[in-house]
Amino acid sequence: xxxxxSPKWYPxxxxxxxxxxAYELLLQKGVEAYLPxxxxxxxxxxxxxxxxxxxxxxxxxxxxxxxxQTEVLMTKGIARFLYQSGKIANMPDQQINEIQMLLSTEMxxxxxxxxxxxxxxxxxxxxxxxxxxxxxxSYKSQKQLIIRLENLGQSILVNAHxxxxxxx
Numbered sequence: 340x341x342x343x344x345s346p347k348w349y350p351x352x353x354x355x356x357x358x359x360x361a362y363e364l365l366l367q368k369g370v371e372a373y374l375p376x377x378x379x380x381x382x383x384x385x386x387x388x389x390x391x392x393x394x395x396x397x398x399x400x401x402x403x404x405x406x407x408q409t410e411v412l413m414t415k416g417i418a419r420f421l422y423q424s425g426k427i428a429n430m431p432d433q434q435i436n437e438i439q440m441l442l443s444t445e446m447x448x449x450x451x452x453x454x455x456x457x458x459x460x461x462x463x464x465x466x467x468x469x470x471x472x473x474x475x476x477s478y479k480s481q482k483q484l485i486i487r488l489e490n491l492g493q494s495i496l497v498n499a500h501x502x503x504x505x506x507x
Contacts, residue, residue, distance in 0.1 A: 346371070346402045347429040350491050351411060352418045358393040361416030370411060371402040375438050377448060394442065394450055395493060400435060421490065428490040437471060437486060441495060444468060449496040458485070460507040463499055473497075475504060 353361045362374040375394035380387055393399070397418075401411050408427065411417055420427045441448060444467040461475045461484060473486040484499040 346404050346407075348373075348400050348402050348432060348435050349408075349411075349427060349429050350421045351399055351401055352421060353397050353399060353416050354418050355397060357416035358397065358399050361414055362399050364414050364416065365399075365401060365411065368410065368414065370407065370414075373400040373402070373435060373439075375400075375442055377442060394438070394448065394495075395491070398491065398493075400430065402435075421492075423490055430488070430490050434488055434490075438488075438495075440468065440471065441486070441497065446497060450493055451496060452493050461504045462507050463503055464505045465503045466499075468497065468499070471497075472507065 351361075358374055362372050365372040376391040377394045378389050379392050381390050401407075403411060408420065412419070422428060446467070458474045461473060463469055463471045463484065468484075471484070471486065473484045475484060484497045484504065486495040486497065488494065
C-alpha cells in the first residue's frame with residue numbers, strides 16, 4: 340500500500356448552522372481545519388450588529404491524510420465529505436490560499452451556487468488581489484471576476500475593474 344506523501348484539503352459538508360461548532364471540535368482533536376468567515380452587518384428589529392458568518396453555508400475544509408477521514412466523520416456537526424466522480428473530492432492548496440487571500444481584503448464578496456457559463460480565463464494584474472486567476476463573465480450587468488471552486492460546486496463573485504484584469 341502506498342503512503343500518502345502529504346495531507347490534502349477536503350471540503351466537508353456540515354449540519355445546518357453547525358460550521359463553527361464542528362470547526363472548534365476538529366481543532367480540539369488536532370485536525371487542521373479552515374472555516375472561511377466573513378463579517379456581515381445583521382439587522383434585527385431593535386439593533387444592527389456585525390457578525391462573523393461562514394462564507395460557504397454548511398461547508399468547512401480539513402487538511403488531512405486519507406486515513407483520518409473516519410476521525411473527521413465522527414466529529415459532531417460533520418455530515419459527510421463531498422464526492423466527485425465517485426471519489427472523495429479534494430482541493431488544491433492554491434484554492435484554499437485564494438479563499439484566504441480574498442477574505443484578507445476589504446472587498447465585498449458574494450457566494451453563489453448558480454451555474455455560470457465559462458468565460459475567458461483572466462488574471463488580476465494590480466491591487467490587493469494581484470495574481471488571482473479566474474473567469475470573466477457578465478453578471479448582474481457588472482463585470483466581475485468569477486473564482487470557480489470546481490470541487491465545491493460554488494463560485495465566488497468579486498468586483499474587479501476591467502482595467503485591472505488581463506487575459507491569461
